[in-house]
Amino acid sequence: MPDRLHFHHLYSRRLIALNCGLSLAAGSLVFLAGSQAGAQVRGSANYAVDAEGLESAFEEAAASTNYAVSASVDFLGGSPESADASTVSRHGFKGSLYEVRSLELDAAPDPVAETQDAQLSGTARYDDDTTCEVPGSEITGWSMDSGPLTGIDLLGIATSGPVFEDTPAAFSGSYRGIAGAGELMVQDTDTDNYLAYGGDGLDDGFQVQFFGAPPNADAAPGADPDADGQDNAFEELAGFSPLDGSAFLDVRITALSGGTAHLVLNKALPGRDYIIKAGTGLDAYGAIGTVNVAVEEADLEVEDPNVSEARKFYKVEIINP
Numbered sequence: 001m002p003d004r005l006h007f008h009h010l011y012s013r014r015l016i017a018l019n020c021g022l023s024l025a026a027g028s029l030v031f032l033a034g035s036q037a038g039a040q041v042r043g044s045a046n047y048a049v050d051a052e053g054l055e056s057a058f059e060e061a062a063a064s065t066n067y068a069v070s071a072s073v074d075f076l077g078g079s080p081e082s083a084d085a086s087t088v089s090r091h092g093f094k095g096s097l098y099e100v101r102s103l104e105l106d107a108a109p110d111p112v113a114e115t116q117d118a119q120l121s122g123t124a125r126y127d128d129d130t131t132c133e134v135p136g137s138e139i140t141g142w143s144m145d146s147g148p149l150t151g152i153d154l155l156g157i158a159t160s161g162p163v164f165e166d167t168p169a170a171f172s173g174s175y176r177g178i179a180g181a182g183e184l185m186v187q188d189t190d191t192d193n194y195l196a197y198g199g200d201g202l203d204d205g206f207q208v209q210f211f212g213a214p215p216n217a218d219a220a221p222g223a224d225p226d227a228d229g230q231d232n233a234f235e236e237l238a239g240f241s242p243l244d245g246s247a248f249l250d251v252r253i254t255a256l257s258g259g260t261a262h263l264v265l266n267k268a269l270p271g272r273d274y275i276i277k278a279g280t281g282l283d284a285y286g287a288i289g290t291v292n293v294a295v296e297e298a299d300l301e302v303e304d305p306n307v308s309e310a311r312k313f314y315k316v317e318i319i320n321p
């Protein structure tokens, strides 16, 4: 089969060529001291390397816009480095010549949603001011120093607990004997999940603000600890203190003239719908309008221009959409 013989022949020639190449390299080493021709060019259509020489006198550089390599074998040196010099590869040394001087710890994501995980890691800064990223698994002695973390495992995965407002957490750990610290913001993404105040329908931030850390029976949505007739849930909706019996939503009819009734709400909050309802009896109200305000307003006046009944009742419903 002539074709097969032909291929075999080419294959054999390639083997021979390779062997020659190896022999030539060995010869270069022999003539090293006297030669200045050690560097060779290696390349493709997109890439070219002026290859390393065998001592510093032949040192050659391979480079692109962002990257440079110089290499040599006589002192085992070389210095590949990035354009901004933030990282330097120090290959070829027989031992570590650099020591960690400081450690910064970070988290991702940061902020993290409450009850979710974040990966902690570090950045070590060496005594020559270079830096090195350190994975969380290589940092020892993880510690939760403050804030709403519930655990950090050996891989540096931190778990956050529930919060009643955005709350920072502080943590620390060490790398090669150098301690570092970091902070992580835990975001309040659920307004009704905080410990014993969670799941009762009332904003946890409001409950902590007025009743302190849970549990506290006075903080229940239906409780009225200031005995003003409006329970905590309604005080939160209307924007009043649940601990001040003189502060509560008050709706008054201040005037009636020419078939128009003037109503005044002593406080209106932005972001709420105030639905004004009217009826001829206490069991038959119909909505006559909705009022919204852009900023908090005291003594907000509302008019009902269609008063013809002998008597008319009003009430206000508040909705926090």
Ligand SMILES: [Ca+2]
Residues within 6 Å of the ligand: 114, 162, 163, 164, 165, 188, 189, 190, 191, 192, 193, 194, 204
């Ligand atoms: Ca929460």
Ligand SMILES: [Ca+2]
Residues within 6 Å of the ligand: 191, 192, 193, 194, 197, 198, 199, 200, 201, 202, 203, 204, 207
């Ligand atoms: Ca709650």
Ligand SMILES: [Ca+2]
Residues within 6 Å of the ligand: 223, 224, 225, 226, 227, 228, 229, 230, 231, 232, 235, 241, 242, 243
């Ligand atoms: Ca009350």
